[in-house]
Every structure is written in structure tokens, then in C-alpha cells.
Amino acid sequence: MLDWLGPEEWRAVALSLRVSFWATVVSLPVGIFIAYALARWSFPGKQVLNGVVHLPLILPPVVTGYILLLTLGTRGPIGGVLADWGIVFAFRWTGAAVAAAVMAFPLMVRAIRLSIEAVDPKLEQASATLGASPPWVFLTVTLPMALPGIVAGTIIAFAKAMGEFGATITFVSNIPGQTRTIPSAIYAFLQVPGGESSAMKLVIVSVVLAMGALLLSEWIGRRVAARVGGA
Amino acid sequence: MLEVSIRHAFAGFTLDVDFKAPPGVTVLFGRSGSGKTTIVNAVAGLLTPDAGRIAADDLTLLDTKAGVRLKPHQRRLGYIFQEGRLFPHLTVKQNLAYGAWFAPKHAPREDMSRVVEMLGIGQLLGRRPGALSGGEKQRVAIGRALLSAPRLILADEPLAALDEARKSEILPYFERLRDEVNVPILYVSHSASEVARLATTVVALRNGRVAAMGPPAEVLGDVGAMGARGAASVLTARITRHHADGLSELATAAGTLWLPRVEGPVGTTIRVRIAAQDVILSRARPEGLSALNILEGRVAELRPGHGPGVMVTLDIGGDRLSARITRRSAEAMGLAPGQTCHAVIKTVSVAPEDVGRANREAVN
Numbered sequence: 001m002l003d004w005l006g007p008e009e010w011r012a013v014a015l016s017l018r019v020s021f022w023a024t025v026v027s028l029p030v031g032i033f034i035a036y037a038l039a040r041w042s043f044p045g046k047q048v049l050n051g052v053v054h055l056p057l058i059l060p061p062v063v064t065g066y067i068l069l070l071t072l073g074t075r076g077p078i079g080g081v082l083a084d085w086g087i088v089f090a091f092r093w094t095g096a097a098v099a100a101a102v103m104a105f106p107l108m109v110r111a112i113r114l115s116i117e118a119v120d121p122k123l124e125q126a127s128a129t130l131g132a133s134p135p136w137v138f139l140t141v142t143l144p145m146a147l148p149g150i151v152a153g154t155i156i157a158f159a160k161a162m163g164e165f166g167a168t169i170t171f172v173s174n175i176p177g178q179t180r181t182i183p184s185a186i187y188a189f190l191q192v193p194g195g196e197s198s199a200m201k202l203v204i205v206s207v208v209l210a211m212g213a214l215l216l217s218e219w220i221g222r223r224v225a226a227r228v229g230g231a
Numbered sequence: 232m233l234e235v236s237i238r239h240a241f242a243g244f245t246l247d248v249d250f251k252a253p254p255g256v257t258v259l260f261g262r263s264g265s266g267k268t269t270i271v272n273a274v275a276g277l278l279t280p281d282a283g284r285i286a287a288d289d290l291t292l293l294d295t296k297a298g299v300r301l302k303p304h305q306r307r308l309g310y311i312f313q314e315g316r317l318f319p320h321l322t323v324k325q326n327l328a329y330g331a332w333f334a335p336k337h338a339p340r341e342d343m344s345r346v347v348e349m350l351g352i353g354q355l356l357g358r359r360p361g362a363l364s365g366g367e368k369q370r371v372a373i374g375r376a377l378l379s380a381p382r383l384i385l386a387d388e389p390l391a392a393l394d395e396a397r398k399s400e401i402l403p404y405f406e407r408l409r410d411e412v413n414v415p416i417l418y419v420s421h422s423a424s425e426v427a428r429l430a431t432t433v434v435a436l437r438n439g440r441v442a443a444m445g446p447p448a449e450v451l452g453d454v455g456a457m458g459a460r461g462a463a464s465v466l467t468a469r470i471t472r473h474h475a476d477g478l479s480e481l482a483t484a485a486g487t488l489w490l491p492r493v494e495g496p497v498g499t500t501i502r503v504r505i506a507a508q509d510v511i512l513s514r515a516r517p518e519g520l521s522a523l524n525i526l527e528g529r530v531a532e533l534r535p536g537h538g539p540g541v542m543v544t545l546d547i548g549g550d551r552l553s554a555r556i557t558r559r560s561a562e563a564m565g566l567a568p569g570q571t572c573h574a575v576i577k578t579v580s581v582a583p584e585d586v587g588r589a590n591r592e593a594v595n
Contacts, residue, residue, distance in 0.1 A: 122316055128303040129275050129310040130379045131333030137304075140329075144320045 005205075009198055011177050012185035013205055019093060019181055020161035023101035024108075024154060031105060031157070032150065035112035036138070057106040061166025068099055068171040095172035096179045100161035108157035115149020116142060148224045155217035159210055182206055233257070233383060233415060237273055237283030237293075246270070246280070246439040255431025256409045256416045260423075260450070265436040267419040271387050274417065275310050276303035287382050307334065309376030309414075311386040315368040317360035323371050324356040330379020338380035341412065346374045349411065350404055366397040373404060377412065384408070384416045390425065399584060405429055406588045427451060427465045427504030428587025451504065452553045454534065454542050462507040462542060464552045467589055470499045478523075478578065484548025489523040489578045493586050504585040510554035511575040512543060514564055524576040528552065530568050533561065545574055 005013065037043070038050055056064045072079040073090045082088070089095035119142050127137045143150075165183035172179040174188060186202050189195030233252040238245070246266040259267040272278040274285055276292065279300060285293040287308070292301050309330065317326050327347070331340060347353050350370045360368055369389055376384055386405070390398045402425065409416065409429060420426060426433055426447055435443040435456035443449075443456030448465040450456055457463070468481035468488050479493040481501070493501060517525060528547030535541045541558045543566060544551055552574050566572065 122312070122314075123318060125277055125303070126310065126312060126316040127318070127329075129277070129306075129308060129385075130330035130375070131304050131307060132329075133302075133304050133333075136333070141318060141320075 005201055006198065008176065009185065009201055009205075012180055012182050012202060015093060015096075015177065015179075016162055016181040019097045019100055020158050022094075023097045023104060023161040024158045026097075027101040027105055027108065027157065028150075028154060031108040031153065032112055032143075035109045035153075036116055036142070038109070039113045039116040053109050054106045056103050056167070061103065061164075062170050064102060065099060065167035065170025068095075068102065068167065072098065072171075089172070091172050091175060091179060093172075093178055096168050096181060097161075099167040099171045100164040103164045103167050104157035104160040107160055108153040111149050111153030111156060112146065115146040115152075118149070119145045148221045151220045151224060152217050155213050155220075159213045162209060162213075163206070232288060233274070233417060234284070234286045235270060235274065237270070237280040237285065239269060239273070239278075239280035239283075241269075244439060248434075248436070248439070248441050250434050250441055250444055252415060252417055252434070253432055254415050256405075256418055256429045257432045257434060258426045258430040258447075259417065259419045259434050259436060260421070260426050260430075261436035261442075262421055266439040267421075267436055268387055270436075271310075271385050271417060271419055274383075275308055275385055276301060276306050290382070304333070307338070307380065307382050309379050309381030309384045311369075311372050311376045311384065311389045313388045313391050315360070315365075315372040315392075317363075317368055317371055317375070319360050321359070322356065323352065323358050323360070323363070326360065326371055327356075327374050327378050330375060330381075334380035340380040341377055343378060346377055349407055350374050364397075365393050366400045369393065369397075369401050370404060373401075373408065377408070377414070381414060384414050386416060386418045388419050388421070390420075390422075395584070402428060402584075402587065410588075422584075423451060423457070423461055423463060424504055424582070424584040424587075427463065427502055427585060447502075448551060452507070452542075452544065452551065454536060460508060462553055462555060464505050464507065464510075464550075466503045466505060466550050466552065468501055468503055470495055470497050470501065472497060483526070484550055485526040485528055485552075486548075487524075488526070488576075490581050490586065491578060491583065495588065500589040502587050502589045503581060505552065505576060505581065507542060507553040507555040509576065509580040510552065512545075512554050512556055512560075512564070512566070513573045513575060514566075514570070516573050517575060520575065521577075522575045523578045524574075526552065526574045526576070528572060528574060530566055530570045530572050532568060533566060543572075545572055547574065 034053060070076050074080060074083045074088060079089060089098050124137050124141055127141045132140060163183060168181060169184055174180050174184045180188065182202050182205065186199045189199040236249040238247045246269050248270060259270060261267055269278060273280045282295045291299050292306050293299060327343065334340060350373060352370050352374060355363060355367055390401055393401065406429065418429060430447040433445065433447050433450040434441055435450050443453045451463045451465055454462050466483055468483045470479055470493055471482050472480040474480060477492050478489050481488040481490060526547050528545035530543060531546040532544040533541055535558060539557050540555050541561045543554045543556060543561065554574060
């Protein structure tokens, strides 16, 4: 079974899983924070923040990748500073994770924001009258009640990160073992004669992973909703 | 002692109230739109009034002049909401324990098992709120507020969302709360029978102002606060016997009172609300009448209204009983203060929700 995939395909699958995992884990707390701010606070520039968060969903991925290269590249304004501290994203797997996170972020924030908006503020008031300070209200009422949306948002973001191609290849190129994720590998295999069978295997892996994520999200969502909904 | 003195302007409506709530149950009474819920929300800190001061015992909760404005979670008030507002993701037991977890360690607190026993919710502890009936939810909500070690319990029409059967199921728990728990209660209601059963003090509100304030017997008889149709008396009576024909015999200071079956063992002291418009007066002791209750008393006061009616208040052995009759009848009978007069009350005109257990002060 293990030798069904060649070493090069395996490398792509392992890298994709690693990139998507870190992209999702690191962006989740930020996503929850931004979703909460958009759902519950009113502040100047809220629409601008909302627009910036959603931009990667609308822009051509290549454009997003190029913007990342300009800002986070070793000669970019942010990338330059980070490079002085020894943090380099360009043409590294960490850069692939950044590209995947940025591309998946709007989907994650959207799902979490909707679920936070669905939490009845009257329950948060009740929690406050019982002595809970705002952080405790968030931790004991808002967060657990928004859990179905948070789980859904996380899994969608992971699946999106697995499939990210345009921004990744523009920002960090297509380096085997470093930035060649499953989509990049499929693309690369299709460029060489005789690569179709390898590409096909990765396509199957992609379908299985995506389907698995979808089923997992449905299952967790139902379990959590049953818990929150009573019975 | 809760002191409230606040002013708040809404579009087309100004709330301007000043009252003190002594220990016991203080009922904020008035129609919807009279400002009751606004006051409770201001006390809880869920709404900040334009100006004013709110203090519970020696703690200032709000003082707009001094710039004091405690956040809701700093006030330690147990709020019982109309819709319960139980946390759906927690079990009943976790809901009950929620407030206690945030209460300071030294705060005087109720014992969980005693509260569970008092409210009869022992079998529900493992369930989630989604699986509870309306009445059960409200009992858990009472317990949750009580167990948060509150300085004061706030209840905003906690029975309004329930049907009649559920109301009569929950009301006794508030009577027990009043009699067995040493926490003052601020209770919002638009129901005169709830006022008569529960209140130690009534604050009657009308259009954002305090229309009358005092013991329920006084305020409920106040035509100015209640309107002519709503005025009523509150009598204190002791159950002496339950009869097989469905009636209960009660002793009042002015004689025997017959009511439709009253819940409670012989010897229990109860309060009865009697609407002024259900009382008939007679100078001579009437004979051959279907009404079972004839109480003798003296005319204490005659108060003419704006219309054709007059409110006659009798002193019956120390209690006061009001009757609303026409001015024409009062003149024909030649009623005047000091005269002996008989009040006739139909047994069936007293509804079960008008009868409640009296609190300890009334018994002693």
C-alpha cells in the first residue's frame, strides 16, 4: 500500500499535510478574534477590515501570491525586516503555509463569524449578571456555543489550504520537498511525458482527503449541535 | 435596602423614579411600557440611565454624578429573566453552579442541595435545558440566580411566558424564596394577583413615574395607582377547615370567610386579594342571600372618583376592605364614616391565583 505512491508523490502529500496543518493552526486564533470583532464590535474601519479579510477570496490567486512576494519577499518591506531576524518565507515551506493561510482565511472567518452572530447576546448578558467578566463570558458562553461554526470553519480552511495552488506557486515557486504541495506536484507531473499516472494518483489522494474532511466536518458539526441544542 | 433614583429619556417617554426597597419582596407593578423592565435593567447594569444613583446596602452600583458605574459582573445580582435564559450547552447542574464559580469566596452562599430540594429539581440535574418544560426551566433559573450568592435577586416578569397552570406551579417557589431565603427580591409584574401574593412592598408605576408606594393592601386599594377597575383589598386569613363540598373555611379578624378550596394545611395563614368591584355593601345584615361571605365593619373612608363611582373603605377588625359602588347607591344608603356596614363577597369571585401564602411578618 505504501509503495503505491512513489517517494516523490509521498513527499508532496506529506508536505501538503504539514503546510495545511500549520496554516490552519496558526490562523485559527487570529480568525476567531477577527470573526468576533466583526460580529460583535463596532469600530472605525470595520468595513475596511472586512474587505481586506475577504480580498483573497475575490482577487486572482496569482495576484495574492505576487502581493505576498512583494511584501514578504526578502527584499519586501516586511520580509526584509524579518530576514534580518533570520525569518525567511520566500521559497520555503513556511511561505507555502503563509500563502495557504491567507487564501483560506476568508472562508474560516466567514464560518466563525456567522456562528458567533447566531449566539444570543441575551445569554451573554445572563452570564455577565451571574458574575462573569467579559473574557469569561467569551470562554464559557460565546466560544462553546459557536463551536459548530468554529469546527466547520477550521475544516473548510484546512481543505482550502490543501488545494491552494496559484498564490503558492507565485510566492514560493515549485521546489520539490520544499514548496511542491499536491497541486503543484500534479501540475509538475503533467508537464513531463509519462507523468500522468503519478498525477492521477495524487488526484485520487486529493479527492479522498477532501471527501474525508467534508464527512468529518459534517459528523463533528452534528455531534456538537446535538450537545448545544439539548436532549 | 436598595435605593433607586434614576432618570432616563427614551423617544417619547421619560422615566423618572425615586424609591427605596426595604428587605423582602418589592414588586415593581404597572402596565407594559410603564418603565418596569428599564428600572430592573438599570439596577442590573444592562442599561445605563441618563442620570441617577443606585445603591444596594452600602455599595454604590451607579452614581452618574460621581462617575461610578459598576459593570454587570461586578454587581453580584441574581437576575431571573422572563425567558429563563439558561445556557443550552450546559447541564442543569452546570447551569446551577455557574454563578457560584464567579462569586467571591467569602460571599454568603446557599447550599446547592438545599436549593435543589427547595425547587424540586433533583431529577433534572443531568439534563440539558433543551429537554426541560417551561416551568422546569424557570425553576432552574431561580436556582441559578439564588446560587450565585447575590446581594439582591431581580426577577423580570418570571411567570409571563408561562401558561396559567405553570404560573401556579412556580408562584409558590417565589413565596418560599421570600420566606426562607434572606435575600431581598425586586420583582417586576403587571399582575395584581402576583402583587397581592408576593409583595412586602409595592411600587406602582405609571408612565415612567412612581404612582404609589407602600404595603400591598394600601397600594392595591389606591384608585389613583390602580385605576377604578383594578383597585382591590388584601385580607389576611387563617385556614380553619377544609370541607367536603370543595370549600375552605378561613378565619379573618372580621369573621368567617368561605373560599373555593385553598391549598395548604389547616392553620396556614394566607393572603386573599378581593377586587373592589366584587364587593357589595349593605347597611342591615342581609338575609336569604346566595353569597356566603358577610363581613361586618365600619366605614372608614368614602372616596368619590371622577365618574359615577365611589370607593368605600371599611375597617373590618383591623383589616381594610374596599368596595367600589355607585355614588347613587352611597347616597341612597346614606353612607358616612363611622357607620356600621356589611360587606358581601361572593365565594366564587375569588380566583385561585388571588390566594397565596402569607409571609412570616404577617403571621407573627
